[in-house]
Amino acid sequence: MPKHRIYTTSFASVYPLYVAKAEKKGRSKAEVDQIISWLTGYGQKELQIQLEKQTDFEAFFAEAPAINPSRALIKGVVCGVRVEDVKEPTMREIRYLDKLIDELARGKTMDQILRRK
Template identity: 85%
Template sequence: MAKHRIYTTAFASIYPLYVAKAEKKGRTKAEVDHVISWLTGYDQKDLKAQLEKQTDFETFFAEAPKINPSRALIKGVICGVRVEDIEEPTMREIRYLDKLIDELAQGKMMDKILRRN
């Protein structure tokens, strides 16, 4: 079975869409970066480097410095699919990020988004 095309899509091509979605709802680029950092462990310098290298999604997650173990607390539906039911690991990571960006755009408090109940 062929890989989904999102795997080979440059993270840098989707990142501005994440930022635009958040900013449209009154959130900031810094908050988007914070969510990405929480999920992946990339600091600002490394995130910028990944964007400049046009790293694809599969590599972006494979090279992530420290995937947050609390990401398993992310539950809910994204694109009509429950994130906790996605079996393919890379797709699940991508959907975790999508879900976090959605929550940011929906106005949730950062502590809730970062699962700091």
């Protein structure tokens, strides 16, 4: 079975959409970056390098310095798919990120989004 096309899509092409979704709801690019950092371990410099390199989603998550073990606490539906039921590891990471950005846009606090309850 061929890979889903999102795997070969550059993270840099989707990143502005995450930021726009957040800003449209009164949130900030800094909050989007904080979510990405929490999930992947990329610092601001490393994230910028990944964006400049046009790294695809598969490599973006494969090269992530410190995938957060608390990401397993992320539950719910995004794009009609329950994130905790996604079997393929890379697709699950992508869905986790999508879910966190959705939560940001829906007005959840950063403590709730980053599972610090």
